[in-house]
Amino acid sequence: MDALELLVRNTSEVLTLEGSHRERAETALTPRAGACVGIRHGRIAFVGQESELPPNAVNLQTQVLDAEGGFVGPGFVDPHTHLVFAGERSAEFDLRNQGATYLEIAKAGGGIVSTVRATRAASEDDLVRLALPRVQRLLAQGVTVAEVKSGYGLDVENELKMLRVVRRLRALAPVELVPTLLCAHAVPEEYRGRREDYVRLCIDEILPAVAREGLARFCDVFVEDSAFTVDEARRILTAGRALGLVPRLHADQLTACGASELAAEMGAATADHLEQVTDAGLRALADANVTAVLVPTSTLFLRMRPYAPGRRIRDAGLNIALGTNVNPGSAMSENTALAMGLACLENGLTAAEAYWAATRGAALSLGLQRNGRLAVGDAGDLVMFSCASYRHLPYHLGVGHARTVVKSGRVVLRQELNSCG
Incomplete structure (x- = not known):
């Protein structure tokens, strides 16, 4: 073996996540007690006991990181975000706290369309400047890959602008960003009463323009x-x-409207939210092998019930992914730790299931076979945590414990955190 470029040692355990969502989650995490991890050329090159390292695996050029008894796992993957936007909606947050519903606010001209107005008025440079701190806050949680949606432009020019911002951000931050076109997020104000014309605009103009520039991997509809x-x-x-x-x-999300059945019919990669999913919808998703993406921070933020039935979803055999859904209207939070805690407290997942959903389950939902896992040949994306067990993450509610974040074999974040009890 050629010398490693980076070695992580002195761990409590390394979670490699080499199992399957069809296994018991604690088994699927495939913990390796006291293991070390070696990276070369940006990829995982070794996972095992330090005594098993081949001769010459470590030399003077190898960067050695001490996990100080904390556990190590793959970088988190956030499969559902709306990171690019302008403006803020704290006034709507206050209205909801006074009893207004999400739909009432939207019908009164607030909601998504208010963010559309602000985002259209912002330049590409403005949007990059506003989004970059949000990406950095995800990174501080241990996120190394994040999906990012458009959907606040709602015309050709501004949907392209948003997706170009995502492309620019990919070069500015050490987080891999996966772009999604969401032109069908809401009917814009200028098309009220002419929704068929807007659907035609999406199909005939926005989608082809995005495809020509190669700006998105996915197409999403609300x-x-x-x-x-x-x-x-x-x-x-x-x-x-x-x-x-x-x-x-x-x-x-808000009503059982047949969207899960449509996701199954279309062979969609994911069905996201699912707070109101029916048993028939769950059966359809399971039969079609669609990943369920849970975003419980939204349910909390909107003060709505019920939460998505994570226990039923898991028991139905679906792969589960877990996202923050960071956005200005229904989940103004980049807190992955909070999402994990809510997934356990309100969606009914175990700590192991929540951890799977925030890593390997999320990576698979984005078609990333070499992310969210620490097998030899996988992306050299990992997090050294200040706690000895993944179980501490949802238990210590809303508190991040990512001490060191490594992206493609390079240390991209260090934080001074005390070890957890």
Whole structure:
């Protein structure tokens, strides 16, 4: 073996996540007690006991990191974010605290359309400047990969602008960003009463323009009474798929509207939210092998019930991913630790299931076979935590414990954190 470029040692355990979501989660995490991890050329090159390292694996050029008895796992993968936007909606937050509902605020001209107005008015440089600190806050939680949606432009020029911002951010921050087109997020104000014209704009102009520039990997639609119908979503997703964009859906968040069944019909990569999913919807998703993306911070932030039935989803055999859904209206938080805690407290997952969902489950939902795992040949993305067990993460509610973050074999974040008890 050639010399390692980086070695992490003195761990309590290393979670390699080499199992499957169909196994018991504690087994799927495949913990390796006291193991060390070696990286070469940005990839995992060794996982095992330090005594098992080949001769000459470590030399004077190897960077050696001391985990100080903390556990090590793959970088978190956030599969659902809206990181790029302008403006803020704290006034709406206050209205909700006084009893207004999300739909009431949207019908009064607030909600997504208010962010659309601010985002359209912002320049590309403005949006980069505003989004970069959000990316950095995700990184501080241990996130090394994040999906990012458009959806606050809602016309050709501004949807392209948002996705170009995502492309620029990829060169500015040590977090791998996966772009999703969400032009079907809401019907913009200028198309009220002409929703069919906007659906045609998405299909005939926005989707082809995005595909020509190669700006997105996925196409997403918000299916809801206040957004798009199942039929409209089917048409948009079909058009996107013909252009090489993989379908995803915001599904059954506020009402059971048939979106989960559509996700199954379309062979979507994910169905996200699922607070109102029916048993029939769950069966359809399971049969079609669609990943369920839970975003419990949104349910908390909107003061809504119920939370997505994570226990039922897990027991139905679906792969589960867990995201922050950071956005200005329904989840103004980049706190992965909070999402994990809520996944356990309110969605009914175990600590191991929540950890899987925030790492390997999320990576698979994005089609990233070499992320969210620490097997030889995988991406050299890992986090050294200040606690000895992953179980501490959801238990210590809302508190991040990422001490050191490594992306592609390079240390990109160090934080002075005391070891946890």
